[in-house]
Amino acid sequence: xxxxxxxxxxxxxxxxxxxxxxxxxxxxxxxxxxxxxxxxxxxxxxxxxxxxxxxxxxxxxxxxxxxxxxxxxxxxxxx
Amino acid sequence: xxxxxxxxxxxxxxxxxxxxxxxxxxxxxxxxxxxxxxxxxxxxxxxxxxxxxxxxxxxxxxxxxxxxxxxxxxxxxxxxxxxxxxxxxxxxxxxxxxxxxxxxxxxxxxxxxxxxxxxxxxxxxxxxxxxxxxxxxxxxxxxxxxxxxxxxxxxxxxxxxxxxxxxxxxxxxxxxxxxxxxxxxxxxxxxxxxxxxxxxxxxxxxxxxxxxxxxxxxxxxxxxxxxxxxxxxxxxxxxxxxxxxxxxxxxxxxxxxxxxxxxxxxxxxxxxxxxxxxxxxxxxxxxxxxxxxxxxxxxxxxxxxxxxxxxxxxxxxxxxxxxxxxxxxxxxxxxxxxxxxxxxxxxxxxxxxxxxxxxxxxxxxxxxxxxxxxxxxxxxxxxxxxxxxxxxxxxxxxxxxxxxxxxxxxxxxxxxxxxxxxxxxxxxxxxxxxxxxxxxxxxxxxxxxxxxxxxxxxxxxxxxxxxxxxx
Numbered sequence: 001x002x003x004x005x006x007x008x009x010x011x012x013x014x015x016x017x018x019x020x021x022x023x024x025x026x027x028x029x030x031x032x033x034x035x036x037x038x039x040x041x042x043x044x045x046x047x048x049x050x051x052x053x054x055x056x057x058x059x060x061x062x063x064x065x066x067x068x069x070x071x072x073x074x075x076x077x078x079x
Numbered sequence: 080x081x082x083x084x085x086x087x088x089x090x091x092x093x094x095x096x097x098x099x100x101x102x103x104x105x106x107x108x109x110x111x112x113x114x115x116x117x118x119x120x121x122x123x124x125x126x127x128x129x130x131x132x133x134x135x136x137x138x139x140x141x142x143x144x145x146x147x148x149x150x151x152x153x154x155x156x157x158x159x160x161x162x163x164x165x166x167x168x169x170x171x172x173x174x175x176x177x178x179x180x181x182x183x184x185x186x187x188x189x190x191x192x193x194x195x196x197x198x199x200x201x202x203x204x205x206x207x208x209x210x211x212x213x214x215x216x217x218x219x220x221x222x223x224x225x226x227x228x229x230x231x232x233x234x235x236x237x238x239x240x241x242x243x244x245x246x247x248x249x250x251x252x253x254x255x256x257x258x259x260x261x262x263x264x265x266x267x268x269x270x271x272x273x274x275x276x277x278x279x280x281x282x283x284x285x286x287x288x289x290x291x292x293x294x295x296x297x298x299x300x301x302x303x304x305x306x307x308x309x310x311x312x313x314x315x316x317x318x319x320x321x322x323x324x325x326x327x328x329x330x331x332x333x334x335x336x337x338x339x340x341x342x343x344x345x346x347x348x349x350x351x352x353x354x355x356x357x358x359x360x361x362x363x364x365x366x367x368x369x370x371x372x373x374x375x376x377x378x379x380x381x382x383x384x385x386x387x388x389x390x391x392x393x394x395x396x397x398x399x400x401x402x403x404x405x406x407x408x409x410x411x412x413x414x415x416x417x418x419x420x421x422x423x424x425x426x427x428x429x430x431x432x433x434x435x436x437x438x439x440x441x442x443x444x445x446x447x448x449x450x451x452x453x454x455x456x457x458x459x460x461x462x463x464x465x466x467x468x469x470x471x472x473x474x475x476x477x478x479x480x481x482x483x484x485x486x487x488x489x490x491x492x493x494x495x496x497x498x499x500x501x502x503x504x505x506x507x508x509x510x511x512x513x514x515x516x517x518x519x520x521x522x523x524x525x526x527x528x529x530x531x532x533x534x535x536x537x538x539x540x541x542x543x544x545x546x547x548x549x550x
Contacts, residue, residue, distance in 0.1 A: 003468050005434070005468035006510060008510075011428075012434055013426070015426055016423075016425070016427070017422045017425035017426060017433070019318070019421070019422075021321075023320070023420065044535060053539070057532055057536075058532065061528040062524075064527055065523075065525065065526075065527040065528035066524045069524050072320075072484060073322070077484050078317035079317060079319055079486075079523060
């Protein structure tokens with residue numbers, strides 16, 4: 001029996017969910033992002049200038065933010 | 080002993096039925112059943128009753144509604160009813176009536192797939208899963224004894240209409256049927272796995288004050304009667320992880336005949352060598368969807384290593400062996416879970432919309448009935464406008480936020496409770512639609528980002544405070 005939901009599912013056959021990064025790359029991407037975050041943190045800890053915050057602290061925060069999500073996924077905790 | 084118990088049960092049911100007198104359900108006499116074949120399948124852990132009936136509109140007005148009752152004595156209950164036009168294959172709807180005045184008959188209102196004009200006929204096929212109608216007889220057996228089940232049903236298929244011709248077939252699990260009611264040599268026939276009653280001509284609708292004529296069949300049933308008293312099934316969607324995680328927590332019992340003596344491990348090990356049929360649950364086979372991976376099987380003690388998981392391009396099968404054989408009346412609770420890649424189950428629709436299609440119930444391949452099933456569909460944090468389309472009627476729905484790793488507000492969750500399910504309802508998909516914006520998707524990394532950045536700012540400010548003593 002056809003329902004509106006089933007019709008919606010059938011109609012969207014050409015647009016399956018496409019992830020930004022596949023499962024096999026979660027670990028690699030997480031490692032690189034967290035490594036970048038760690039290196040930027042070390043640089044920032046040497047020279048804690050507020051002027052450097054947009055150049056170093058913000059990219060490091062972004063790397064840690066996305067890296068931690070992928071690190072969890074790589075460990076089997078699908079957040 | 081057994082027959083007296085059965086008579087008491089039938090008498091109690093009839094007395095209860097007569098107590099409803101005076102408020103009998105009134106069904107308009109607009110049809111006659113030209114030919115009716117009732118098939119009762121006793122080869123599963125529950126009864127599957129199929130009624131194939133040719134109905135004729137004998138009124139002078141077009142008709143769309145037909146009434147069909149199922150007999151449910153004692154603790155028996157209908158799990159599901161499916162109906163279709165047997166020739167065209169067109170499905171029709173069957174709704175239960177709340178009226179209990181005709182107890183033990185449970186009436187269903189069937190909306191015909193097409194309007195039936197006067198003198199027109201249609202062939203309907205109505206199937207129902209009925210739980211709690213089978214009883215092990217004897218109720219206590221030895222460890223390696225054969226198990227027998229007993230079924231008692233009405234001799235004439237219950238109907239509120241005149242039935243010109245009818246026949247009932249009972250299908251057992253195998254040809255070993257030591258006892259069955261023999262009304263008359265001519266009207267009863269045993270042929271291999273089946274016992275047939277009829278044909279009977281011109282059977283009028285039974286009055287609710289009349290006690291029904293019943294038949295009983297006792298037959299060998301070598302499989303366990305698997306009953307999942309409770310099942311909690313979690314379906315968790317992760318967009319970041321590109322994953323659909325499924326976890327099932329079972330509270331299982333064997334409703335078969337109980338053990339006469341204490342369990343003998345030595346006798347069990349000896350007979351297991353020959354792998355004879357047994358009424359104990361030795362293993363469960365979970366056929367999963369192709370592409371399933373990372374399967375696990377645990378119980379209250381921890382990981383159970385006696386399991387095998389096979390997944391390739393054609394199939395995925397999880398074969399688990401409980402720590403001990405589960406005999407009649409014994410209980411066992413366990414957890415199984417696995418992962419799937421999300422694209423096979425989730426599609427993008429317009430704007431921020433998504434549509435998810437997942438099986439509502441999977442479970443073991445062995446015939447199983449379920450007391451209460453709770454399905455939790457855990458969507459990503461920030462999902463809104465959640466709607467669902469369930470393949471079976473839902474008895475209770477709850478919506479809440481489920482908090483787990485890296486959540487701030489909690490994940491949007493719907494919990495559906497369905498009572499009295501059977502394995503015939505397996506692998507039917509539930510479709511869920513929801514909206515999930517990009518902002519909501521970035522909530523998790525943004526939370527970490529803000530926390531880490533705050534840490535940088537705090538350390539910078541603290542580093543600038545001069546804590547030296549004098550100059």
